[in-house]
Amino acid sequence: MRLPITLLGTALCLTLSAHAQSIDPQKVTFDYVRLPLVPVPAGTHTFQPEVLLRYEDAVKQQKADHQTAVADAKTKAEQAKQEYKAQSFGAKALNRLVLDERKPGEAVIPPADYTAQVYDGKSLASTYVHVSGLQASQGSGDLHVTVSLDGFTQGPITPLAVQGSQVKVGGAALGDGVKHAYEVSYKSPMYVKVAAKDGTVLLDEMIEATNTYTVAKTEAFATEEGLNKYWRTNQNAFMRQLDENLLKSNMKLVTEYLDSKFGQRPVTRNTSIIVISDKKVNYDEYPQAYEKALMGYKMLADPSRATDAQKQIGEAIALWNKALAEANPKDKKARIDEKVMAATLFNAAEANVWLNNFDEAERLLARLKLLDISRYNELAKELSVVVQDQRTRYSANKKS
Structure with a gap:
């Protein structure tokens, strides 16, 4: 009878050992210098901002x-x-x-x-037209950045009839339960052109998001006459508010667009480095790799420490690759089982991004996706976007 008890005890110990494993994502925040999508000529330090109101003559004609x-x-x-x-x-x-x-x-x-409201082009240029890493110039700059506005464009105004509850005051019905409102569509297309000092056009594009109609609704009224009366009195104020709000949101898109295309600035990255630990199994390489990767990531915002950052991140990758070499995802008792393997693949994929090893990062993510572990699927999806963005920026600047 003692043999079965001994075997059972051994099995329990193995089970407890497997469940004692801790997979702990350590949240990490660091800055890195994001490269521009469109490289600028060497020696570029300034830019001249300009906003053109191409619709101003049309407004004068309309009036x-x-x-x-x-x-x-x-x-x-x-x-x-x-x-x-x-x-x-x-x-x-x-x-x-x-x-x-x-x-x-x-x-x-x-x-x-x-x-459409006619805005102050100079004010818009000074408020919204920026390029990270470059200084705005009042006179001729190394770059000439021109933002062209077509102005507030009104689309169809459509009457809406919305079924609602009966409206009563003092027991008297004021309507049949149908509410009346207007649905207004509108847009404000914007274009960006960037030229170098020698006249070379680096970019000349419409910002597509600004050419899409937005829809707004007026407040609803119990009768059509109530809606019409409101509209006769408040149409201009209602449209003016839409105009002003859309201008601000679209000009912010211009700022983000220019920054992404030409800016070179630190960008904050929020991610995790996953650390494995176990009371009975040795996972010492994981806290070691965590420290090295963290030190390397924290240096990325300082170009003068690029060599040190690469060294630390490279040493972390070497530790994770050594662990992956013994991975056995089909054996739940293996030291590098399926869950540990997934965590290690994610760590190594993230780290390879910051060494510009994009092919290797994608290869590791492909292995991670094949494991099909739900908690890692979203992480892999998000990191894939980062890989693609970094690859595109790196390639553009490498060619230049």
Whole structure:
């Protein structure tokens, strides 16, 4: 009877040993210098910002056309009054009886459509047009950065009927439960052109996100007449607020776009280095690799310490690669079992990114994805995006 008990005890010990394993993601935050997607000529230190309002003449024409329409309406009203006044009393009576023609009233002034707000181009340029690592110049700069605005563009205004609950005041129904509102679509396209001092065009593109219609809704009213009354009074104020909000959000996109394309600045990376430990199994290489990788990552923001950073990160990778060499994902009792292997693959993939070993990083991520462990699938997906972005930036600057 003692033999089975001994075997059972051994099995329990193995089980406890397996479950004593600790896989601990240590959160890490560090800065690295993000390279530009579009390299600038050597010796580039300044840029001249400019914002062009390409729609300004169209706004002036729109206002002039409305003024003309108002003047025409007043002229026609005055002519109608004079013609009526020139008629004889009998003619007036006959026309009123036969044609139901009344005394002409005042001119019906045509409503003015909303006109896009004309902003101060110089103010926009100084507030939003920036390139990290370069100094803005009031005169001629090493780069000429031009942001062109087509202005607030109004799309369809669509009536909406939304089914709601009955609206009652003092027991009296004010509507049939249907609410009436307007849905307004609008956009404000923007373009960016960057040229070097010698006239070479480095970039000339529309920012696609600014050419997509945004949709806004007015407040809802119990009756169509209530909606129309609100719109007659508040249309310009409603549209002006949309115009101003869209300008700010789109100009921020311009800032981010220029920074991504041409800026060179420290960017913060939030990730994890996974440390393995066990009370009965030796995983000493994992805290060692953690310390080396962490030291290397923290040096990435200082180009003068690039060699030291590479050395520390490279030594961490060597420790993780040695562990991967003995990986046995099918054996739950193995020191480097499936879960430890997954954690190690992730650590090594992240580290290879910062040595610009992008092929190796992708190879390790491919192995990680094959394990199909849910907790690592999202990590691998996010890191894949970083790998692609870093590869693109590195390749662009290596060619230059």
